[in-house]
Amino acid sequence: MYFSVMKSTPLIAHFETYLPFEEVEISLIESRISRRKLKRREHLLVNGDICRHYTFVVKGVLRLYGIDPSGKEHNILFAAENDWIYDITSFHEAKPGESNIQAIEPSEVIQIAQQDLYHLYVNIPKLDRVFKVITEEKYVELQNRVFQNISSTAQQRYTYFYEKYPNLATRLPNTQIASYLGITPEFLSMIRKEMVQGKTKK
Amino acid sequence: MYFSVMKSTPLIAHFETYLPFEEVEISLIESRISRRKLKRREHLLVNGDICRHYTFVVKGVLRLYGIDPSGKEHNILFAAENDWIYDITSFHEAKPGESNIQAIEPSEVIQIAQQDLYHLYVNIPKLDRVFKVITEEKYVELQNRVFQNISSTAQQRYTYFYEKYPNLATRLPNTQIASYLGITPEFLSMIRKEMVQGKTKK
Structure with a gap:
């Protein structure tokens, strides 16, 4: 029991x-x-x-x-x-x-x-x-x-996803997040790089 | 009462x-x-x-x-x-x-x-x-x-909408349906015209 x-x-x-x-x-x-x-x-x-x-x-x-x-x-x-x-x-x-x-x-x-x-x-x-x-x-x-x-643009969708599900955004493979956002993994990598460099406004 | x-x-x-x-x-x-x-x-x-x-x-x-x-x-x-x-x-x-x-x-x-x-x-x-x-x-x-x-493509999305909500598809203004599908009213008119002409496969 x-x-x-x-x-x-x-x-x-x-x-x-x-x-x-x-x-x-x-x-x-x-x-x-x-x-x-x-x-x-x-x-x-x-x-x-x-x-x-x-x-x-x-x-x-x-x-x-x-x-x-x-x-x-x-x-x-x-x-x-x-x-x-x-x-x-x-x-x-x-x-x-x-x-x-x-x-x-x-x-x-x-x-x-x-x-x-x-x-x-x-x-x-x-x-x-x-x-x-x-x-x-x-x-x-x-x-x-x-x-x-x-x-929303792909950048805005990723920012939203990142803010709403920070745990998933850092935990999931790029390919899975890209498929969720409806973009290519390469485009997602570019968005992430720009966010790190502070080029993408939140 | x-x-x-x-x-x-x-x-x-x-x-x-x-x-x-x-x-x-x-x-x-x-x-x-x-x-x-x-x-x-x-x-x-x-x-x-x-x-x-x-x-x-x-x-x-x-x-x-x-x-x-x-x-x-x-x-x-x-x-x-x-x-x-x-x-x-x-x-x-x-x-x-x-x-x-x-x-x-x-x-x-x-x-x-x-x-x-x-x-x-x-x-x-x-x-x-x-x-x-x-x-x-x-x-x-x-x-x-x-x-x-x-x-889906815009055509597929419209076909789905039309089949799922035939009453709404014929009742609503083009502008409202286009806004739902995420396309311009002009593009929706083109899709509808093609459907009538049988060019768009369901």
Whole structure:
């Protein structure tokens, strides 16, 4: 029992940043989750799969990406420690999706399968509130990203990314950040060099 | 009482597409909402305001847009009948936002103020579930939009918009759709002409 609590602590601690949970609720949550380790470059989800889990990142960084008709990969979002990653369209409609989820670093995740999440929603109604807020937070991220995409130069987009996610900006390979910003790695290197030299205004 | 029910019917009908509600719950919801008519081009929210309402569109079309440092407007999303519009960042943090909300057509909306929404969440817990699903649906829209933005040509983005929102594509002025797609109205006209002539493959 002690070990079981220890094992899922990061997820419970995450939920408790939103609302307190009773011991019995924590036990129920723990009975419905699974833990998984991922090697670097290992995929959790591949284009055409049905996304059957909500995935919580305990350690590492994962990316959600799409592939365009020419075969080029485009990063939609990253998720590091204490963040969630899933293809929400595929998950809710339980049909094959167009997204891919891959570990960029060796990672540890906690997963909740669709039927378990629905079971938890029914038995612990306040999880509806918790996931409402989590989804709202992810929504804010995406809305800012849409606005950046349609209104900003590549330099401004990188500055925004750097200020918003300093940890990711210094931790991720250039190729991954460039794919997120929609530019080439070479152009990103140039922007970074100019920022260091103080030529790019923030 | 009869008139009150009549007045908010579209919102209750919308909620009941997710879950059934009791009479007493419907009355409580109705006591916490307000109705508002908007002229064409009238603003519900201006850059720098705090977004204090969730707004449900009964009739008409509204747009959420941002203004870049050069003063250019960029449409983030549209909301027509039975859809929601709000600046979620400003709403939840109760601080001035960077977004604008404007009626594109003469519109009728139902609004729920922040304190009323929180009151309703406490007294009708299943509204947490309803708004979780509503937010998830909006999230799906935005995620598709991000992927389109970073991976597709203007033609592909318009085709996607046209297929996904045929009603909006034929109803909105070219300038508004162009601002959503991140292209000039002239370029959009060219794309539309090519589509009609069958030169653009879907």
